[in-house]
Amino acid sequence: MSTLTVSNISDATTTVGTSYVVNGSAKAWANFNQIGTQSIRDSFNISSITDTLTGSSSFGVSSSFSNTNAEVTGGSTYINNNWRFSPRSRLTATSTIEFQVANSAQTLADADQNSFSAHGDLA
Amino acid sequence: MTHGHLWDRLLEAKSRLEPVQSKYRVLFEDPTAPDEPAKVLVPDPNWMACALAGGILPPINTYQRDRDVPDGEPKEHPYAEPIDAMTEEEAIEYLVMKDIDPAVWRDYQGNRTILKIVPVELIPSDRSFRNAWRVVQ
Numbered sequence: 001m002s003t004l005t006v007s008n009i010s011d012a013t014t015t016v017g018t019s020y021v022v023n024g025s026a027k028a029w030a031n032f033n034q035i036g037t038q039s040i041r042d043s044f045n046i047s048s049i050t051d052t053l054t055g056s057s058s059f060g061v062s063s064s065f066s067n068t069n070a071e072v073t074g075g076s077t078y079i080n081n082n083w084r085f086s087p088r089s090r091l092t093a094t095s096t097i098e099f100q101v102a103n104s105a106q107t108l109a110d111a112d113q114n115s116f117s118a119h120g121d122l123a
Numbered sequence: 124m125t126h127g128h129l130w131d132r133l134l135e136a137k138s139r140l141e142p143v144q145s146k147y148r149v150l151f152e153d154p155t156a157p158d159e160p161a162k163v164l165v166p167d168p169n170w171m172a173c174a175l176a177g178g179i180l181p182p183i184n185t186y187q188r189d190r191d192v193p194d195g196e197p198k199e200h201p202y203a204e205p206i207d208a209m210t211e212e213e214a215i216e217y218l219v220m221k222d223i224d225p226a227v228w229r230d231y232q233g234n235r236t237i238l239k240i241v242p243v244e245l246i247p248s249d250r251s252f253r254n255a256w257r258v259v260q
Contacts, residue, residue: 003127027130030167036248040167042142045133047170048222051163054253058162060222062170062180063130063201067194094194095186096222110250122130123189123198 027070028061029117034101034110035078055101055108063122064095070120076101076111085109089116094123129201132179133169140176142168147215148246151223151238152258154231161256163246166218174217177208186221215240236260 008015030043038051047060074089087101099116103109126132149164173179181203189198209217219228219238227238236258247256 037246046167049165
């Protein structure tokens with residue numbers, strides 16, 4: 001693997017520092033299913049998913065974040081019932097992401113289409 | 124150091140390795156929360172591909188030492204020299220030690236069996252009573 005060390009990237013009109021690209025990239029993400037046996041469809045920088053409860057999943061991160069202040073954004077849908085959920089997702093440790101889905105009654109519920117991405121500084 | 128950062132190795136590996144769905148699941152209970160149902164750990168397919176390929180993941184003891192490193196302080200595992208390829212069984216054991224609390228796999232001294240590595244077929248697909256699951260004794 002070759003390394004290109006540059007401070008800025010330009011398209012001849014606009015120039016941005018490479019730190020914008022590095023800091024702005026998602027450091028971990030996953031697309032997963034909670035129905036049946038919970039499973040990951042695709043991901044990056046994730047080592048495992050743990051089915052902890054109905055509607056609740058926990059993820060191991062391979063390359064840890066430097067602190068738990070990283071931002072985690074997620075979304076969920078249950079296609080069959082046309083439900084759309086707003087999950088709660090956050091880092092509970094520098095190498096653990098928690099993801100919980102609640103339905104309109106604020107009860108934890110499984111969803112089949114879930115995803116999140118996490119941005120922050122790596123350790 | 125020629126091996127670079129773990130995140131960079133994972134990025135490079137994702138571009139060339141096919142994901143591997145494990146045939147194993149890890150069923151466990153948390154001894155510090157005995158009223159909670161059993162949990163089921165599923166290996167990530169991309170991570171499993173890295174484990175089987177070798178030359179990407181750091182030694183497991185670097186993760187264990189990093190558990191004691193305060194937030195914001197430099198951690199050892201991203202820069203550690205990668206280990207060789209593992210078998211799927213070794214990879215599952217590695218994952219148990221990485222992603223499950225030591226209170227489950229190292230410190231527990233009770234009589235109940237609280238951790239089992241099982242084939243995926245033994246995990247129920249019917250989730251009607253998900254919050255009542257326990258590890259069968």
